Amino acid sequence: MSKFSFELAATDGKARTGLISTPRGDIRTPAFMPVGTAATVKAMLPESVAATGADILLGNTYHLMLRPTAERIDRLGGLHKFMNWQKPILTDSGGFQVMSLAGLRKMSEEGVKFSSHIDGSKHMLTPERSMEIQKLLGSDIVMCFDECPALPASEEEVAASMRMSMRWAQRSRDAFGDRPGHALFGIQQGGVTQELRAESAEKLREIGFEGYAVGGLAVGEGQEAMFGVLDYAPDMLPEDKPRYLMGVGKPDDIVGAVARGIDMMDCVLPSRSGRTGQLFTRKGVVNIKNARHADDPRPLDEACSCPACRNYSRAYLHHVFRAQEMISGMLLTWHNLQYYQDLMQGMRDAIAAGTFAEFQKTFHEERANGDI
Numbered sequence: 001m002s003k004f005s006f007e008l009a010a011t012d013g014k015a016r017t018g019l020i021s022t023p024r025g026d027i028r029t030p031a032f033m034p035v036g037t038a039a040t041v042k043a044m045l046p047e048s049v050a051a052t053g054a055d056i057l058l059g060n061t062y063h064l065m066l067r068p069t070a071e072r073i074d075r076l077g078g079l080h081k082f083m084n085w086q087k088p089i090l091t092d093s094g095g096f097q098v099m100s101l102a103g104l105r106k107m108s109e110e111g112v113k114f115s116s117h118i119d120g121s122k123h124m125l126t127p128e129r130s131m132e133i134q135k136l137l138g139s140d141i142v143m144c145f146d147e148c149p150a151l152p153a154s155e156e157e158v159a160a161s162m163r164m165s166m167r168w169a170q171r172s173r174d175a176f177g178d179r180p181g182h183a184l185f186g187i188q189q190g191g192v193t194q195e196l197r198a199e200s201a202e203k204l205r206e207i208g209f210e211g212y213a214v215g216g217l218a219v220g221e222g223q224e225a226m227f228g229v230l231d232y233a234p235d236m237l238p239e240d241k242p243r244y245l246m247g248v249g250k251p252d253d254i255v256g257a258v259a260r261g262i263d264m265m266d267c268v269l270p271s272r273s274g275r276t277g278q279l280f281t282r283k284g285v286v287n288i289k290n291a292r293h294a295d296d297p298r299p300l301d302e303a304c305s306c307p308a309c310r311n312y313s314r315a316y317l318h319h320v321f322r323a324q325e326m327i328s329g330m331l332l333t334w335h336n337l338q339y340y341q342d343l344m345q346g347m348r349d350a351i352a353a354g355t356f357a358e359f360q361k362t363f364h365e366e367r368a369n370g371d372i
């Protein structure tokens, strides 16, 4: 059983490119991780997700503990076997999803009591239970059980919440146990307050993790405030370990985060917006629902290698979207995930070549020119 390790290959300014090695395969960084909430990346076969270039995908403790339950997935051989994805899987710890999805929630030092948004059944998540669920799922990268404070929140509330998350991080570490080849990532909290971010980073370093996430962002603070935090927060985390920015984001958020030293990101945006007809291209977002595409014989993006761009016209994509045909979600999701993976590959190449500044310049210029 080989172990979990991270090698930096090159840096360009604060941007880094490297490789996370795990027993289930390597993850090229900077990496974008598609979200597979209910043991599926919606509208995609696993082999299609792999074909886009994704090295790792996300599973979700909250959804899977409710349905079909972690115990059932364990009995059936674990999440990799269950969903036919043999590469690495990272699972979030569930706390964030409880706060955004569950009904009737009761927070305490122990954890969170909540009722299922599916059938109203009662559940409890604690650091210990979250570690147990993620172990039953068999995920390769496990996230600490944390609390992400909802905005607006006073500095005192953010401080108290961060300190509870740090106590939960210790309990997560203690409950995780010794699992060679698997990783436990700590999650930095502290809102947009530098001193609180520093206190959180110090506590996480003391406990010691195989990777570190920047949490508590992309919760409505806006890109400027998020970048403001990213101008200092990643540097507070150990330089030789992966840095994971949770829940991000739009393509320009991603480029800006990589420029500030982030190695991994996840977001539902490419898949969710694919299903609503929002298509990401180098020149900006195309809304395929718009009538102007009805007679357009051109591909969406002639530079894209995905099936939607290789084999179909904009007119066809417009038609199947309007007709709400199932192939629409499949093609549009595939395109958006391919766009995100091509964006990551472009950044990995640029950082390795020392041309990341030019990459950023071209990225923004192409989008500004419109005419998509």
Ligand SMILES: Nc1nc2c(CCNCC3CCCC3)c3[nH]c(NCCc4ccccc4)nc3cc2c(=O)[nH]1
Pocket (backbone or CB within 6 Å): 035, 036, 037, 058, 059, 060, 092, 093, 094, 095, 096, 143, 146, 147, 148, 187, 214, 215, 216, 217, 218, 219, 246, 247, 248, 249, 266, 267, 268, 269
């Ligand atoms: N543990 C934890 N998770 C966070 C998450 C969930 C990351 N995706 C998990 C996947 C696992 C399964 C589901 C997702 C976040 N997501 C966001 N923003 C998403 C913003 C967004 C929402 C909808 C559309 C686009 C962007 N901020 C986050 C902060 C935290 C955090 O502090 N702690």
Ligand SMILES: [Zn+2]
Pocket (backbone or CB within 6 Å): 300, 301, 304, 305, 306, 307, 308, 309, 310, 334, 335, 336, 338
């Ligand atoms: Zn495409």
